[in-house]
Each structure stands twice: as C-alpha cells, then as structure tokens.
Amino acid sequence: MSDVGSATAADGFRIAYQMRGSGTPLVLLAGQANNHRWWDAVRGDFEDSCQTITMDWRGTGDSDRPDEVYSTQGFADDVVAVLDHLGIEVADVYGTSMGGRVAQWVAIRYPGRVRRLVLGCTSPGKKHGFERSQEIRRALARADQAGRDRILLDLMYTPGWLAEHPGPYDVLGDSTMQTYARGRHLVASNNHEAWEELPAIKAPTLILHGADDVFSPAANAAVLAERIPDAHAHVIPGARHAYFHEFQTTASPLVLDFLADGQTFS
Structure with a gap:
C-alpha cells in the first residue's frame, strides 16, 4: 500500500508524508535540511515487514515553509501530527542525524506512541555529547555550494x-x-538538548553509528547508550555518517532484527 498526503500540525502548517508497504508502522526520520528522499536508497529494505512512513520536515519538500523558529521538539510534534492524521497509535521510530535528535523527543514526549526506537549517527546535544570539530564547521561555512557538497x-x-x-x-x-x-x-x-530527559525513554532502543563518523562523532553512541535505559549501541567499523546507506547490508538487518525482537546483544 502507498499513500502520499499531508497532515496539519498544531500550528496549522501542512506536513507532507509518504507511506509505503504493509506491516508494523516504521517512521523514518531524515537528517537536517533534508526531505524524505534521504531514505530512498534503503527504504525498500524495510518494506517486506514494515509500513514505512517518511515525511518532509517543515521548510523542505512538499511541507509548508514558515519563516519562524524551528526546534527538534517542534519537529517531534510534527511527527506525531502525521501519525495522528494516519490513525496510527503506536509505531517504531528510526531517526538518523538530526532525525535521531527528533526521535529522542518523540520517545520522550510521547512515550505511549513509540514501540521501539532506533537512533542513528546522532547525539544528545552539545552539553554532554561530542560535537564536530570547529575545522569542519568553518570549512562548511566558508565553502560555496559545490564545495560544501564535496565536504559533505x-x-x-x-x-x-x-x-x-x-x-x-x-x-x-x-x-x-x-x-x-x-x-x-x-x-x-x-x-x-535532551540530556536531562533521556532517562525517561521507555522504548527499547538500538543506537547505531559509524566508527569513522567525524560529522557526528562516534563517541556519542556510548554516551546515549549509557543515558537511555534498555539501550544498546552498535558501532559499525569503517563507516562514516551515512552508514545506513554505504553499509546498508550491515545496518538494515541490524534494525530489522531489533524491530522483530530477534536480536540478541552480547
């Protein structure tokens, strides 16, 4: 089954969504300044057993683009607005990069709506997490679009x-x-910044990270795993920030096994 449409957020703005497949609902949350296309290369890995739901963050894709303050908490509210629109009470949530930050807030603010949580290449926030270097920040800020793309x-x-x-x-x-x-x-x-609230997460949590990720340093995986109850971190050797794509033959089965309750961690 496939469906494309939009939900109305609490403040009245439209949030576009895309739904495919059948089975347990799985919300896939993209990185910063990206739309649902972030997941195109790997989405099919989940559609035999999951009903995948993606969305365009406000400001991207087919969603409304208000010029106002955005926040990861607000994005989490948008996620739940989409679930409400679709009549989905409980879903698995898999967020990567900024999507992983938003996923934390979905699990914190709406504990009854998240069955299982997967956090990929993300962090709890800069106060207790590990940030990318100032060298990387300066390079991205100085470069033109083509240069930024090469760096990214x-x-x-x-x-x-x-x-x-x-x-x-x-x-x-x-x-x-x-x-x-x-x-x-x-x-x-x-x-x-979700550090204080992370222990309130009730959903079993899998944390994935690329060992060679310096965009969101891999040390964040252990920090999150220690802070979130019933969480386990798996760091993928050789992988960078887009571990879920380049190393999808490793990452996607890990997620599917976890969602199916079939993964035994050691």
Missing part, C-alpha cells in the same frame, strides 16, 4: 565507495530549500 560527501562516505558510486546522492540536503529554512534547520539541530 567526504563526511558521509568513504573515498572507495564514492569512487564506485558517482551519484546522485540523496543526503546532501533539499536543493529546493530557501536560505532562511536552511538556517532554521541548523539552529534547531544545534540547539537540541
């Missing part, structure tokens, strides 16, 4: 994989975004 690709994928996969790539941001919306997304992600 190096942060996302290994050189060998890039040499064999010339693109296009779905993780470099929504090219239709307006400048103000990109800025709003950056501030929302940078201002994320």
